[in-house]
Amino acid sequence: MSAALDETERAESIRMIRDSAAAVAPPGGDLKRVRSLRFQDPGFDPGLVRQMGEMGWIGLRVPEAQGGAGLGMGEMCALAEEMGAALVPEPLIPCALSAGLLAALGGAGPLAHLLAGEMVVLTAWQERADTLEVPGNPDAPRKFLPMAAGADMFLLPVREGGRIALYEQLAARADVTIERTQDGGNLGTLRPNPGDAKRLADDVGEALAQALDEAALVTGAYLLGGMERAFAMTLDYLRTRSQFGKIIGTFQALQHRAADLKMQIALTRASIEAAAATLDAGATGDARRAAVSRAKARAAEASMLVTRQCIQLHGGIGYTDDYDVGLYLRKAMVLANQYGSATLHRRRFMAVAPETEE
């Protein structure tokens, strides 16, 4: 599969994915659609999820034999970056996580519907904030389910002895409460009803760990796309706004600030791309965890810093809801800690990364 591609083929494949992203996030497009979906239920357009399914995005990582596109993390991260630049709210990342999980089980349950974008399937793995662990207590409420207001089905990992079994539960019959998020989307809490759940698999422990790692990295890529776009808007502003009879971009204090932000963005890109390449080269276990944690820690922190500074560099207008740069700050507030905060990932990195030789 993907790992077999040589460097030029890989670059071409990534370019094609970026081009195809234009179908959903046209270059130079505005954020009208994104704004119109904010703070509404379900917070995204199910029709667009279907379109994403048709374009093969939800199953981008799923092997072709199981109905996916069989592409690598390089492609998935490039796609997420384009989505992040346009603040696309559709739950591509959580759906891809569920698809990865079901594919690892040999195509169980609703995989086909999920890949087609006909069903939004969310994996309800999380029992507390800021964790990547899956305790899997059968009755514990599962929290922070992204865009749960539009979910059709939940996958429920449940610990049984030393293993984690997987169940599916239809959203229509589930007990879910919804809280709105700063970006205009929502997070759900699911109170599982084991009696009403259908068993899909006996042990998904390792598959889930891998799917969560991939989701963390892809979220980092989405944040990268967002910070790049917010930064570009800010550079435009620095080039046009004038005060004291001068373009504000001529003030050295602001030039240096912009240069500092550029460095953070460059480090984030390098880290994300390196991690994607590591995963595409087949890294597993601690090597995979270290690469992902490094990238997500950087992306989380840089995205918060960059979006904050973008507001600052705009002055008053940056603090209005009408002006788009604030939407990137709000998105970073929601995604920076999803699939692990910077602190969590730094700790995990230190726990799993081999020490470099002197």
Place this chain on the structure above:
Amino acid sequence: MSAVTIPAPAELDSLDDEDFRLVVRRFLAENYPEELRNPPKRLHWSENQGWYFKLAEKGWLCPGWPKEHGGLGLSPTKQIILTEEYERHGVARTNDHGIVMLGPLVIKYGTEEQKQRFLPKILTGEHIWCQGYSEPNAGSDLAALRTEAVLDGDHYVVNGQKTWTTLATDANWIFLLVRTDKNAKKQEGISFLLVDMQTPGITVRPIINLEMHDEFCEVFFDNVRVPKENLVGQLNKGWDMAKALLGFERIFIGSPRQSAYALSRLKILAERMGVWEDLEFQDRYARLRLELEDLKALYGVYVSKLKRGESLGPDVSMLKIIQTELFQSITDTMLEVGGENAGLLEPMEGNRDLNIGGLYIQARPATIYGGSNEIQRNILSKNVLGLPG
């Protein structure tokens, strides 16, 4: 606690500091409306006027004003204690532009007639003020302002636009910087004008801010006639007063209030998230706490100067920078510690004391308003350090 009795306002300043603290606690316990504790957003006049009137009725409205003008004339230490106790109790900000900005300005530069006319009405809550300085093209470069006032008989006729005017929809008076001489150097043709917002020709349009709150506004002036006697100070000498007022604003923004509140939230959050005992967290918290303690000490230095009747130099910019950046670091830490809760729109777990995202967003503009921190650093390097350029 009920052992302490609350003395008359004029006697508060002579209390021993620790007794004063107990008096403030009792005062708040008895008078502050429970439902207004720790509001997630800045309150509008319709929500906080009860508290304003209560303070007015008790004579507690203006802690920093001299007693002869109806203030409490509190010592710097007591003003800090008051701030601390207000924060501890979760007291909301009132519509305080008259109290912290216009009042002190009128006390310093107003005529006797203006003092008689305007100060009592701040004290009773009859006049609620807003600040009309910034314009679309005059933000950091405030002296580039273009809203003009032309003398016509006994009135100035005002035309132009102000923007980012905080709580203008709540205010019935606005203090304006206006251009009164288009030919002079830009700082030398500016005057300071007090305008009744009921005057025909004024339109206020709220702007939704990043908190999704209609807090600041655009204010348009179309041939607005303002009586001549509403000019404060001398014609075309408004810039110096405006700068003095910015000094009051900077010391107000530099007060430890916002940071102290945010730090108390960070502690609650850390406990809730189970990281309070964590050594790495303790170190981060200690850094922020020490920053706050030192900020309080520095704040005390400036408040003492004011109390001695000295005017504040450009170095007060330090206070503004330190406070606002501390406020931001604390809320940044909250965002990092809060996990997925940080992205919620409403307070976490239905606990209205803990709106991580709301506080994070609220902290953003603190480095922009009152003169951006870049401008404050320019002032420090040029006017305090005397660096060339």
